[in-house]
Amino acid sequence: MxxxxxxxxxLVGVSAFSASQAGQSLxxxxxxxxxxxxxxxxxxxxxxxxxxxxxxxxFTAVQLRIAxxxxxxxxxxxxxxxxxxxxxVFDKVFTAxxxxxxxxxxxxxxxxxxxxxxxxxxxxxxxxxxxxxxGRH
Numbered sequence: 246m247x248x249x250x251x252x253x254x255x256l257v258g259v260s261a262f263s264a265s266q267a268g269q270s271l272x273x274x275x276x277x278x279x280x281x282x283x284x285x286x287x288x289x290x291x292x293x294x295x296x297x298x299x300x301x302x303x304f305t306a307v308q309l310r311i312a313x314x315x316x317x318x319x320x321x322x323x324x325x326x327x328x329x330x331x332x333x334v335f336d337k338v339f340t341a342x343x344x345x346x347x348x349x350x351x352x353x354x355x356x357x358x359x360x361x362x363x364x365x366x367x368x369x370x371x372x373x374x375x376x377x378x379x380g381r382h
Contacts, residue, residue: 278308281357283377286316286364293362295378303354304380306347309362311339316374317365318345326356341371347381 282295307323320334333348360378 278379281378281380286374296359297357306349306381308347308379310344310377312375314371314374315340319363322361324358
């Protein structure tokens, strides 16, 4: 009888632990980052845009990641699926390998139509900067 009770308690404990691990894995998946697009910045222009398709889903936050060369990012304007927009001012030089802060989107889960980038690129021996847009579900 004691052996059966001990086995039952062990089974319940293992099941509870497995369920808690599955819940944590699900939480990590729901906060996963997805690359939405990227642009190689022009040395002659001062703005660009990254188009995001509706198939990408809804997002709670975005972040930009900079590669290959530095860039002076002045601001971005996020255009949502319903036509609303959100302007984020940086006015900062980002080095290659750096990223912006995580930008929580107003209204929480939003469909992103496109992101307009405004910048000043600096000629460098390292080539042109690549800006990648990432979204968190």
